[in-house]
Every structure is written in C-alpha cells, then in structure tokens.
Amino acid sequence: MKVRMLATHVALPVLAIVAVGAQAHAADFDWMKFKGRTVTFLANNNPVAQALLTYKADFEKLTGMTLKVDGYQEQQMRQRLVTVMNANSDEVDVFMTLPSREGEQFAAAGWYGDLTAMAKNEVAKEYDPAGLSQALLKAATFGGKLTSMPMNIEGPIFYYRTDIFKKCGIEAPKTIKDVEAAAEKIKTCDSAVTPFVSRGLKPAVAYTFSNMLHNIGGSYIAGGKSNLCSAKGKEALDTYSRLLRDFGPPGVVNYSFQQISALYRSGRAAMAFESSNELRTVMEGGARLKDTGLLPFPAGEAGQVPTTIGWGMAVSSHSKQPDAAWYFVQWATSPEVQKKMALQGIAPPRPSVAKDPEYRKWIDEEPVRKEWQAALDVLATKGSSEVGYPIIANPESREFIGQAVQDLILKQKPIDQACADADKALDALIAQK
Amino acid sequence: MSDAAATLTQDRQKLEMATLSAPAVIFTVAMIAFPVIYTIWLGFQTFSSTGKQSFAGLANYSKLISDYEFWHGLWITIALYVLSLVLQLVFGVWLALVLFHAKRLPGIVRSLFISPFMMPPVVAGMMWLVILDPSLGAANYILQSFGLPPSDWLASPTWVIPTVALIDSWQWTPYVALIVLGGLQSLPPSVYEAAQIDGASPFKTFQRITLPLLLPTIVTAAILRSVDLLRFFDIIYITTQGGPGNASNTLNIYGFRVGFEFFNIGYASALMLTLTAIVFGAVLAFNRLRGAVAW
Incomplete structure (x- = not known):
C-alpha cells in the first residue's frame, strides 16, 4: 500500500466525516465526562512514549481519570498484547501500534477498536482531526475503519x-x-x-x-x-x-x-x-x-x-470503556500535546505543529535540525x-x-x-x- | 475406647486433614497442570495470521517433520548444548579443584570467581554484546593489541555458536564449580590418606579416586545445566536474535518467534512441547547415568 501525502491526496472521506462531526459535537465536549475512571495504556518504551508520558499528570488533571501505564520494550509489548488479545481480556484499553507493520494483521484479527464513530461524535473543539497527517491516517484505515491515531512521523x-x-x-x-x-x-x-x-x-x-x-x-x-x-x-x-x-x-x-x-x-x-x-x-x-x-x-x-511511518494509538476492541480510552487517545494526539512532544524531538504528524513559531524557533537553533525537518518534509510529501x-x-x-x-x-x-x-x-x- | 470407635476417630481425623489440605493441593496441582494441559491443547489448534483458531489434529506435529527450520533449530540446540555442557563441566571441575586446594584464597576472591552466575542473563548478554562488537568492542581491541586478527564473533555464522557457548560458560561455570566443590568437600579423607601411603601421584589420585567419587556430583550438575541449556534463550535473544541468518536459531528462539512474532501459537506450542520432551529425555538419560555411577 503506497501513500502519498497532502499534496497528492485529498482528505479521506472518513476524515471529512470526522471534521464535520467534530464541529457539531465540539460544543458539548466535556473532558471531565469520565472522571474517576482508570485507563490502561500498553506502551512501547521508545522515545515517542517517553515524551508523551512526561505529560501524564496533565492528562489526569484535565480529565480526572487515572492513567495506568504498562510499559515494555517493543517486542515485549507485542508479546503482552498477543497474550491479552488472544485471551479476549479487557486489561488493556489503549495500545501503541505500527500500522505499517501489524496493521493488516491486527485489523483482520479484530483487535483494533473502530475509532471512526468516536472521532466523529466525541471530539474537543481544539482537536482538529483534519490537521493530522492524511497519509498516516490513511495508512491506519483498514476496511474503511479508522484504527489508530498517529503519534509521530518518522522514517x-x-x-x-x-x-x-x-x-x-x-x-x-x-x-x-x-x-x-x-x-x-x-x-x-x-x-x-x-x-x-x-x-x-x-x-x-x-x-x-x-x-x-x-x-x-x-x-x-x-x-x-x-x-x-x-x-x-x-x-x-x-x-x-x-x-x-x-x-x-x-x-x-x-x-x-x-x-x-x-x-x-x-x-x-x-x-x-x-x-x-x-x-x-x-x-x-x-x-x-x-x-x-x-x-x-x-x-x-x-x-x-x-x-514514512508513524506510531499510532489504538483502542483495544476488548476494552470495556472505549469511550474513556478514546479521550486518552484524543488528548495524546492533540495539537497541544504533539507540540510539546515536538519540542522534545518527536517529529509531529501535524503540519500545523511543524509550522508553529515556537517549534520553528527550536528547529532554527541548529542547522542540523533544519536539515532534519527538511528531510521529514520530504518524507511527509513523498x-x-x-x-x-x-x-x-x-x-x-x-x-x-x-x-x-x-x-x-x-x-x-x-x-x-x-x-x-x-x-x-x-x-x-x-x-x- | 473400643477398636471400632478408635478407627472411626482415625477416619474422621484423616477426613478432616484431607478436607483442610484439599484447597492447597488442588490449587498447586491446578497451577502446575493447567499451563501444561493448555499448551497441549494449543498444540492441536491452528491459528491463522489473524488469530482465528481451529482444530488441527496432529497437523502441527506433522508439519514439524517437514519443517527445515525445526530440524535446523534442533541441530543448533544440540550443538550449543553439547559444546556448552562440556566446557562448563571441564572448567567447573577445574575451578572447583582450584578453590578446594587454595585454602588461603581470600573470601573476596572466591566470591569474584563465582559472581558471574549471579548476574541476570540479560545484563550478561548486553555486556558481552558490547565487548564483542567487532567495531567498537574491547575483545577485538585486545586481540589486535597482541597482533592477532580481529574476529566477527557473534556476527559470524561459523563462530556464533562457539561464542554464545563461551558467554554461557563464562556465566555458569562457577555454578557448576560450586556444586562440584560441595562434592569435593564431602569426599572421605581416609581414601586420600590410603593413596598417599601407597605413594600415588597427584594425577593418579585425581584420575583414580577424585574423579570416580565425584561422578555422581558431576552428573547432578550436568542434569541441572542440561535443563537450562536445552531451553537456552535469553543470551541468544539479546545478542543475535537467532542470527546471523539463522545460525543461532535454537528451537526455543524459533518457537518464541513463531508464537509471539508471527502469532502462530498452535505451531509454537507443538514446537515447545517437542522441546520439553527432549529436555525430559535428557534428564531421564542423566538420571540413569547417575544411578550407574552412584557409590
């Protein structure tokens, strides 16, 4: 499956729905809706998750939820996921995934929760789902179902x-x-x-x-x-x-x-x-x-x-609280959090963040960062x-x-x-x- | 109290004891039996790449017979097992003799000798991976300092098994030495006194007295190491992941990858049960040997 980004693709139908839906529902959105719940996140201990989890307390403060992190190295994380999913267990609500590697497999196995409806009905005003990399969203869409939200862009x-x-x-x-x-x-x-x-x-x-x-x-x-x-x-x-x-x-x-x-x-x-x-x-x-x-x-x-690939955040199809899990996914892939992660060197999957003045200032501090961003821009477009x-x-x-x-x-x-x-x-x- | 009444009391006591201990016994048996029975059951299932499960009968076992990777993995497992076991037994006995005779060796030195096996295998694997890196590692630097050619170590299909065997032997030889040292300390001194009176040389004493008397202890050490070596996983996974190519792809590594990377849990279970049978076979063989050399 080959994906060409932004310049060569119009927005996916699913995202058009998301964007329209978001406008309709954003006004009713309440970050405290699931206050008191505990969401379990199966994380890969890579720089992407490490940068994200720096702001764990912000999520808990914003939503009143508790985030339980189950972190492993990449292969051990998959091993744990296989065990949990084969047992149809609801132990994991959200997990990290590489759609380019296991997307087809996990989607066919029915392990991914379908995010299409949640992304349409439960979106905060500032989330801007259409601002996420269209190519990465397309790479995470299997059988018309959106299965994960991109955390970063890399290659x-x-x-x-x-x-x-x-x-x-x-x-x-x-x-x-x-x-x-x-x-x-x-x-x-x-x-x-x-x-x-x-x-x-x-x-x-x-x-x-x-x-x-x-x-x-x-x-x-x-x-x-x-x-x-x-x-x-x-x-x-x-x-x-x-x-x-x-x-x-x-x-x-x-x-x-x-x-x-x-x-x-x-x-x-x-x-x-x-x-x-x-x-x-x-x-x-x-x-x-x-x-x-x-x-x-x-x-x-x-x-x-x-x-060009990117880590994504998926909601487990066995989660008993996909709606609360989606809140965590949404927060973690929001422009605000992705900007904070970008300043830690995690390339953002949002062109808007890549153009943000604060991020540009960080990029401009070193010539090598400029070349890095220029290379990432090519990755994003080609x-x-x-x-x-x-x-x-x-x-x-x-x-x-x-x-x-x-x-x-x-x-x-x-x-x-x-x-x-x-x-x-x-x-x-x-x-x- | 009549005999009948006494029997009744005894029966009641037995019943009470059985009732009280039953939960613990049932729990223990279940904890041991469940994973085994579940794995046996999984071995008769087939899982598609998407995790869909269906009954496969003996298909997983018949697949083993025609699976090149299985036979290759079995060969690698046996080669690594034999090489490591021989190294560890030979050097373990030697180290035990050194520690036994060097009575004045300070405690700290003795502790250093036996310290490698206290290190977690993952840490040992990481450490050796760095030391043996052909470009950045200390091993080649030392070789070249002595004018010797550098080696590819873990990156060479030819040398990867001897190198892994050396790493494992570095870690577990002291464990064998400790067991053998225990055996040495329990040998009867009178036999040595008699040998001394008869004028036996140190070599003859070792060959004719120490070694035969130590054999049951050495076989015990061999049994303990056999179980670990046939299931060898951690250091290989850390250092080579079965490579280069499939040169260090033991049955255990192959089974892990089939199960947890390719999600074919059924076939992986069949592989692991076959490996378990091999481990049992080796233990039984050594147990027979231990019976034969007992004194």
Missing part, C-alpha cells in the same frame, strides 16, 4: 559527515550511485572510518531496504507474486547488501538502530542510513552537531520514495508506508527479506538463489488467508 534518513566529505572532496550524494561512489572514495581517503552503515539485523532490514527498493523502482509484489527476483528487486538486493558488505562495519549483520547510532555518534562512520528518530541519540554529547548533514535517502531510477510485504503476515515477510540480504552480505548464496528462496517463502505467505 529512515541519510546521515553523513560533512567534514569527511569535504576532506575527501565529495559532494553531498544526490543519487544511490553517488552513495556508492562516495563510499568507495572514503574507503581510500579515510581508512579509519566505516564508509557506510545501515541495518543488517535480519528482522530490522526491511525498514531501510524498502526505501532502497522503492527508490530503484522495485516493488514487493507484482501480479500477486513476490517480486524480489525481478530485475529491480535484484538490483536493490545487490546494491544494499554490497554497500554493507564492502563498505559497512564488521559484524553488520547484527546491526540495528542501537549499533548504527553508536557507531556514527562515536565518529567511526561517514554515512549512516537510519531512522529520523535517532537524531537525538546521534547528537548526544554534541560531537556530531556541527559536522553532520541530513538528507532523505538519495534518489534511484524511480526518484525518491522515502519510507513517503510510502510499505515496509515489507503489504500482507497480513507482514512481520513474517520481513524475516525473508532480511534473510535474502544477509545471505548476500555473508556471501552464503548467489543473488539468484537468495532472491528465489525468498520469493518461494514469500509466495507461501502471500497465499495465506
């Missing part, structure tokens, strides 16, 4: 060392071929640094590889079949794995965002392709503040089709939310993409065999009902 972006580029006489790359040429040049010009680093850990590869595939003009599925062995698919697999094998750090097959950020922050990588969310981590200590340039990933034959196969078994599909890339990095298979093995496994997944 992989290209970090590069301006000082090393200058020393080696390299211009900022405009194309994937430029990245390869720059890596080659840096390898001889400054042998102390790793020329290029990106994700090599099997389950994490799809996040960055998808951007490469789409820029090159490839697609995951064609004619209902897995398409990794197409010419573009093989080119993407070959380019991505070659960059990591020939110019990446030793042990890159175990690299995910933690290792990449640590390597780049320590000054030992010249180019890193990693999440926009990692800006804060990469800039910790300030060593990279003045020598880092940021770009969306350089163009391929199909131009720039960056990967992004695709397709990370892995757009099928119910999306999480499992990422395994086989990662396996093919690792087979090539480790030279365990020739490319024809690696992509054919992946296509065979992925065709079976696509065929699953």
